[in-house]
Amino acid sequence: MVLDKLGDKFKEILNKVARSIFVDDKLIDELMREIQRALLQGDVNVKLVSELTKSIKERALKEKTKLDKRTHLVNIVYEELVKFLGDEKSELEIAEKKPFKVMMVGVYGSGKTTTISKLANYYKKRGYKIATLGLDVHRPAAIDQIEQLCSRIKVDCFTNRKEKNPVKIYNEFKDKYSKYDILIIDTAGRDSLDKELVKEIKELNQEIKPDEKILVISADIGQAAQELAEGFHRNCEVTSVIISKLDGTARAGGALTGTAATGAKIKFIGTGEKVDDLETFNPKGFVSRLLGMGDLESLLEKAKDVIDEEKAGDMKDRMMSGEFDLNDLYEQMKAMKKMGPLNKIMEMIPGFSGMKLPKEALQVQEGKLEKWKYIIDSCTKSERNDPELIDGERAERIAKGSGTSVSEVRELIKQYRMAKKMMKMMKGKDPEKMLKKGRIPFKLK
Numbered sequence: 011m012v013l014d015k016l017g018d019k020f021k022e023i024l025n026k027v028a029r030s031i032f033v034d035d036k037l038i039d040e041l042m043r044e045i046q047r048a049l050l051q052g053d054v055n056v057k058l059v060s061e062l063t064k065s066i067k068e069r070a071l072k073e074k075t076k077l078d079k080r081t082h083l084v085n086i087v088y089e090e091l092v093k094f095l096g097d098e099k100s101e102l103e104i105a106e107k108k109p110f111k112v113m114m115v116g117v118y119g120s121g122k123t124t125t126i127s128k129l130a131n132y133y134k135k136r137g138y139k140i141a142t143l144g145l146d147v148h149r150p151a152a153i154d155q156i157e158q159l160c161s162r163i164k165v166d167c168f169t170n171r172k173e174k175n176p177v178k179i180y181n182e183f184k185d186k187y188s189k190y191d192i193l194i195i196d197t198a199g200r201d202s203l204d205k206e207l208v209k210e211i212k213e214l215n216q217e218i219k220p221d222e223k224i225l226v227i228s229a230d231i232g233q234a235a236q237e238l239a240e241g242f243h244r245n246c247e248v249t250s251v252i253i254s255k256l257d258g259t260a261r262a263g264g265a266l267t268g269t270a271a272t273g274a275k276i277k278f279i280g281t282g283e284k285v286d287d288l289e290t291f292n293p294k295g296f297v298s299r300l301l302g303m304g305d306l307e308s309l310l311e312k313a314k315d316v317i318d319e320e321k322a323g324d325m326k327d328r329m330m331s332g333e334f335d336l337n338d339l340y341e342q343m344k345a346m347k348k349m350g351p352l353n354k355i356m357e358m359i360p361g362f363s364g365m366k367l368p369k370e371a372l373q374v375q376e377g378k379l380e381k382w383k384y385i386i387d388s389c390t391k392s393e394r395n396d397p398e399l400i401d402g403e404r405a406e407r408i409a410k411g412s413g414t415s416v417s418e419v420r421e422l423i424k425q426y427r428m429a430k431k432m433m434k435m436m437k438g439k440d441p442e443k444m445l446k447k448g449r450i451p452f453k454l455k
Contacts, residue, residue: 052263235268
């Protein structure tokens with residue numbers, strides 16, 4: 011999960027609130043110390059941590075509410091963390107001009123070129139005609155990398171291996187850009203924001219006049235994020251930020267909060283190595299997931315990438331109804347598999363993200379879905395509708411008919427029962443309303 015350790019610490023803090031008999035000054039002071047410790051360990055700037063906890067404490071002590079005091083305190087923590095990370099979701103506004111030029115900047119190791127392929131794929135899926143331009147003429151493998159990445163997603167890529175002047179390369183293909191809706195431009199990186207990089211970025215910014223200047227910053231950079239963000243902003247006026255590598259670090263607080271100095275909003279976060287592992291950054295959903303409340307909006311956005319809108323809504327209804335059969339289970343697992351690893355999907359489902367489920371219960375290995383399909387096809391209609399009918403004798407018959415083993419048939423039934431049990435926990439609840447209110451949709455233990 012994104013920010014596993016920080017999320018676990020916040021869940022522990024909220025569990026302490028849930029178990030408390032009274033919400034008094036002593037409890038609030040204790041919680042503020044724990045929140046400070048968690049954020050500082052996550053590389054968040056000391057001054058920002060102090061301002062956040064001061065705001066939470068003031069609200070907790072002064073605000074009057076009809077809510078239970080424990081619920082109110084949880085809501086305050088949620089609301090202040092959302093405000094801390096930018097409050098409202100901010101998306102790139104693609105203007106109706108050809109091309110809409112996006113210039114990407116960042117230092118070595120930030121994952122800039124990989125992020126370009128993710129961004130290109132993201133907008134290609136939304137119907138835009140995309141091209142990329144490779145202007146990183148210094149890193150030996152940069153041109154190879156961007157060409158290979160763009161080839162995989164079938165996006166046009168303009169490069170020139172012989173020319174070492176990025177401005178000349180930009181002008182070389184100028185007459186072709188108008189064929190595309192969006193042009194995403196890769197620029198050079200360095201180990202740090204040195205004089206040469208600053209000079210090059212300034213020249214490109216002046217020549218290209220990009221509509222968006224996106225800083226790609228790695229989640230593991232720590233508190234150096236603020237200085238780096240300010241440096242790029244000074245020299246090319248950064249308009250947006252993408253945080254990369256959020257799947258591989260527990261210390262991403264510096265990157266998530268340090269960019270605030272530029273005034274530029276975080277638009278996307280990179281949550282994995284695959285080309286689809288790019289999410290629009292929604293502070294409300296992000297904090298909900300961090301606290302174990304789920305993030306249904308991001309889940310449905312992922313669903314729409316692999317299935318149409320009607321089916322995505324259908325999937326949500328089935329997941330929340332608590333009533334489904336083996337065919338439904340297979341279709342859900344198939345859709346989820348396309349959306350990414352099941353552990354990442356489960357953390358987005360309100361009610362499931364806070365559950366401590368064994369990893370093996372969430373991992374569907376390659377080939378397993380195919381076997382499940384054979385098993386389901388070998389079931390009678392009544393068995394598919396009511397898997398509880400499948401006893402030892404029936405399991406043996408199904409195994410023979412599907413070319414699988416009895417243990418694999420039982421494994422499918424076990425997965426079905428586990429899923430059904432979890433679905434029933436959410437039956438009759440409206441997760442979207444819960445997310446909007448910042449409520450925890452399950453009982454903290």
